[in-house]
Amino acid sequence: MSIKHLTKPFRYEKIPLKKIREDKRDKAKNTTGTIKRIWSYLAREKWKLLLVILMVMASSALSLLGPFMVGMAVDDYIVEKARSGLGMLLIWLIVIYLCHSLAIFLQNFWMVGIAQNTVYQLRADLFQQFHRLPIAYFDKRQHGELMSRLTNDIDNINNTLNQSVIQILTSMLTLVGTIGVMLYLSPLLTLITMTIIPMMLLAMRWITKRTGPLYKKQQRDLGDVNGYVEEIVSGQHVVKTFSQEQRVIDSFQTNNTKLRRSFFWAQTFTGFIPKVMNMLNFLSFGLIALAGGILAIKGWITVGVIVIFTEYARQFTRPLNELSNQFNILLAAVAGAERVFSVIDEEEEETDERHARELKTTTGHFRFANVHFAYDDTPILKNISFEAKPGETVAFVGHTGAGKTTIINLIARFYNYDKGKITLDGIDLKKIKRSSLRSHMAFVLQDTFLFHGTIRENIRYGRLDATDEEIVKAAKRANAHDFITRLPHGYDTVLDQDGSGISQGERQLLTIARAFLAEPSILILDEATSNIDTITELQIQDALKTLMHGRTSFVIAHRLNTIQEADTIVMLENGTIVEKGNHDALIKKQGHYYHLYKKQLTGSLNDQNCS
């Protein structure tokens, strides 16, 4: 292998620091601020932390006392050959060593507790924050990238707390002790030893100026890799059916190469830190030897002082060396913490307006008056007015993208309307607490959401205090009971998140059972039966009718026959209402709805005539 082969890998393209800093993804963050925030988490464990510090002090002192007593034993009993008394001294030594081990055990034991509590709290805070964020936040981010913050970034903090805190404390204590002894021995030589400190600070500044941004970039690239992987792995069925494996491997490699590059530079530069410390350590040794030698010739100091002093200089740089080693881990942790905090600092879903109140009961009387809504400056809904009296069913009809789902999002206040007014029982929707509003609603959406757990648990999601009997009853009403009992473990069948094992339609039946269980005053069905075959649909139509009875219901459906009995049919086109009325009235009117209805009916009949 040639030199060329060896140097080839190092041609990693340089990463311009300016670019990292200019990256909009992190707003100007400061490291001290982040450390302060980590501290605010640690401060919850003040008392334990104090105990740890006490134990570190004890173990540091004992670790100095041990060798000191060994030295005494050597002087008296080995060199001077004293005959009696060694036994007693050794017993003392055993006691010291026992205490030393005990102190170390306790400091570790408590520190692990502190670290785990802190990390636990961070994870919990991050999770809670995810639930406070508006839906739009998730629409714009990859799940894997967010998960990366929960795993990698928090793990970095965990490592630091477990290892670095004690190490740093011990090093600092040793440093203070050593400097004291050195000053006592020779202030002049101490001064010479100290000359490496400015050099050290300069070097550290040079390095950290690079490593800080590089670590940030590394964590970000790592997040990108993880985001890509999560997305591809969860969409693996599409990759497979299109046999695009090679292609995703190629794009993965692009991401992975980017990560390798930032990892390489971040690690290389942090790798310099211990090397610089090592060199300064050797340098101070040389300087002391040189200066000490000259001073000794002049007779200012003895040879013994030189020997002792070089030894102490070693002791002086050793903790510095440790500190710099820990710096590495600390940097990664700070970079990780910044990413965690940046989510926590993200703007939350608009909180309820100041005078928002609870709504104990509701009749479900909705009224839209000239409502406008725009998403990212694109107007979606214009001048929407209609009324849903208590217990009525309002159906929304229109082409894909006409704004049907948006209206529903406004009713549940996932989105905030811009102009106009929506009232429930005459109360402005903005004056009702979101949670209170939603507690009166049940949703059956086209996207089913089932989590990893049994079927029973998944249905109970509709009302958490429901009994097993109530669950079975709800399942029966939703016509889900039959297929559930046919499954090998019945209601205790465990579902995967991706729901393998049961079909899309069966998943929907479970969510309908969930709505039955919830017994809401307001019901929202958004393409609830689109994935269910028409015979099954027919079977649950009756059940749905019972469910909708006495409840204000908002329905979106493409199959017009399913909504013919609605009290009001609202026909939408491009975000405006073009027609409004019940089925018979709209048919009589022979307008948009009539044409759509005729098309649906005759379209099929024409074809049938052909065949």
Added chain:
Amino acid sequence: MQTIFSLLKRYRLFIIVAYSLTFFELMIELLLPFFLGKMINDGVVNKDLHNIIMWGSIMIGLALFSFVAGVFNSFFAAHTSASFGYDLRDRLFRKIQSFSFIHLSQNPTSALMTRFTNDIRQIQNTVFMGLRIMVKAPLIVIGGVVMAFIVNVKLAFIFLVTVPLLVSFIFWVLKHSSRMFEQVQQRVDTVNRVMQENLAGMRLIKAFLRRDFEENRFVKANRDLAHMTRIAFRFVEASMPVLLFIMNMSLIFILWFGHGQIIDGQILVGDVVAIVNYALRVSMAISMFTFITLAVSRMQASSERLSHVLRIKVDQNDDKKIQQQTVVEKGSIRFENVSFAYPLSEENVLSNITFTVQPGEKLAIIGATGSGKTSLFQLIPRLYEPLKGTIYIDARPTVSYRLEQLRRAIGYVPQNPLLFTGSIKDNIRWGKEQATLKEIRQAARDAQIHDTIMELPDGYDTRVGQKGVNLSGGQKQRISIARALIRQPKILMLDDSTSALDMATESRLLDAIQQYNCTTLIITQKISTALRADRILLIDDGKMLAIGTHSELLETSALYQRIVESQFGKEYKHVH
């Protein structure tokens, strides 16, 4: 473990260089006291200023030299661990890409993700530390013991008791702790799973006001993880004081026996001092061992988990005998007595399915939810293999095609339209990499989504997928249809892919598909859609009930009659 470490072999040379440079630094550290002694003996004692300056400069020079070695070391170590991590990720990703559906259903996304995020990171960190700091401590221990034996075999004898004790203790700790860390990683899996489910179902969680419920689920997973981590860390960290104590006890024995031998005059004072000195150094180095044990046991647990995935046998490799060139030309499909059951399940999802579809024919498949329609679909591109029977395409069994050739001929539109992060253009191009902009527009037009795309702020460059804008279910469906159409497939498979489309749009879409000269299979719930097909296949509970035209089925099948009635009701009968 071995699977993982075989990957390190490629970097042998770099590792050797990195270690040599570390040795070089260690040597300088050992040489400095030696030069100091020389300086004192020759310079200070003889009051030779010239000599002192010479040795002093040599020492300062060596210090600078060590720095150069250190900087090089950094490059070599960083390169090795960066590339090693790259290789691990690459290997794992490739492996997942080679998985069949069976493997994927056995390894949930969240578990695979933890391997990517946590496990690889753990291994990479340990390797990196191994290259830089972890060697020093074991070297000092070994060196110290060896030196002690050289100085005085008799007194160093005590090490023969303590060192094996220490080593076996460390191994005992490693064995147990790696098992504990494996449990920790499993709990990380759980935390991730809950998190992933939450991210995926955020809208519904908000709608159902189940934040507290989800939080409780997360709290449980989170608490379990913290608990296990606490146990594992404490176990390892408790072992360190024990190690230290054992080592310190040997020091006490040395002092006791050394004293006895000194009194008897059997040993020199300097020898005892030297051995005591070595024992002190060794016990100092042992404090590094917790750190090492922690890193190694975490790495062990993680590499075990990683190797487990990497070792999974991928059974779906192409038969080597298959001719490379065989392609699907016409697109006829024949099922012959096909039965199918999902792995680890006893119940047949499909039994004895037999039918033929001619090239260019349109076949609608209709049946209740859960009757096995999608399972039937998945057998054609060999996402799963049938339990019994054979599927032929162009009169050749599907297994006689190379997987890539087979799937290349198929345009599959899944029930759940999934788009990837990227522009709409990228997503459509997914179906055919070299597609021109014109082709993309044509496919979009045929899928009835062109106009909608043009209304979006950035048109075809609008970003969609996890990081993109919110598209409605119907819009996503049509993009995923365009993605299938652009391949100019011989066989087009639509798995209830028009459910969210309104009648008019759907009708235009089906007209457009007509122009593509392909065999089309459509799973649908709607009779109106089925009517557009040449024939209709009716399945119920995994069994084929009937196949034929609308009129044929209307006459022969009671179930079909009921379905038609359920959709057209009175009006239909009236017209009929």
